[in-house]
Amino acid sequence: MPVVEHLEGQWREWRHARVAELTRPYGWTSLVAQHWLEEGSAPRELDLLPGTWSVENGAVIFTPPADGPTLSVNGEHQRTPVEIVHGRNQSFGHGKSVAVYFGDLEVETIDRTTDSGSPIFAVRVRDPRVSASKDFSGLSAFDYNPNWRIPVTFTPTPRDDVQAVTVEPGVRETTTWIGTIAFEHGGSTYDLTIIGKDSAQGVTPVAHVRDLTSGNETYGAGRVVNLEWADEAGERIDFVDFNYLVALPCAFTNFVTCPLVPRENHVDFAIDAGEKRPDQDVDRVTTFR
Incomplete structure (x- = not known):
């Protein structure tokens, strides 16, 4: 694993880009x-x-x-x-x-x-x-902690399109499950379902998680973290870095259909890493009648 100074420096650069991303013209x-x-x-x-x-x-x-x-x-x-x-x-x-x-x-x-x-x-x-016109100067995160960069074992499964319940009542969104990751924390083993997001660069594996900080220190509908393939074939994931967890888009706008966290990805411990809850809440207003 790279030394802490390297990990923290890379995270700082990413964190700056994350805040800038939220104010890009068509974000x-x-x-x-x-x-x-x-x-x-x-x-x-x-x-x-x-x-x-x-x-x-x-x-x-x-x-x-x-x-x-x-x-x-x-x-x-x-x-x-x-x-x-x-x-x-x-x-x-x-x-x-x-x-x-x-x-x-x-x-x-x-x-x-x-x-x-x-x-x-x-x-x-x-x-x-x-x-x-948005101001995200108050959007903060926990300090980088290398202990939240955790080794995992990825088990691929056949692509499974699941119609997930969303924050928009009555509307479901297709999420594609591509496998699971297993990791250890506090003496217990946990499994998270992994979603595959299609993009021009290929499939990005994403974990959508809810933990004991959700709704308190962090966004209530859960957070997501992009994972990295450890091989060109897209068959191996070596670690998850929870320092890169971010709030879902529905934390910042009403005009989205963010899927709710799958029940399999509710964990019974606090992940005090990654992005904290935005300082302003979005009042959810139903757009689908």
Whole structure:
């Protein structure tokens, strides 16, 4: 294992980047709207956006207005109906989505399911002026502690798409389970289910955890930590560093569908490492009716 000075120095650089990430122009804290659509519903207008919106055969369709401002999709102004492909443009799960703007606003679509399994879709709007106005100088973390960099054994499993309950009542989000990690703490062995996040760089293994600090010193809906593959094949994980735990996006915005922590990942000890609870709480308001 690298010496403590190296580990702590790398963590400090990462921590600075983490806080900066929260105020990037089209990051999580720029979200200002989340409009829900269902298959077969009549085309409708959406606040902040031009034209009308509908879902056809699982695709979100934007129909431009007869005249006036319209969306820019992949660098071109649209004058005819066009599909806005699901996926975040600049982060995990971007898929085949492209850049979509309306003036300063960025637009994206997502696909989810209801509790009964019916497909639903949302159009999200991001405003860079909102994220620029945020102040995260009070967002703190526990001091780096090398004891929370713990050896693990990864056991891969066949990819399993699970419809997870989310912070948005009535809405479920697909999370892909790819295996488990086992580690020891306080004389006991623990297993955590690992989620695989698809990105342009491949699959990133992620642990979503709730511990005895959750809801007190740290965010109540749990925290996540990205893990590192120890091999190019993506079959081995050697350690988890809980110093890199961060709050979920729903700690900072209402316009998301963060999955709840799987029951398998509730641990019976306090992880006093990683990011602490934000100094301002988000009042959850239901966007899905």
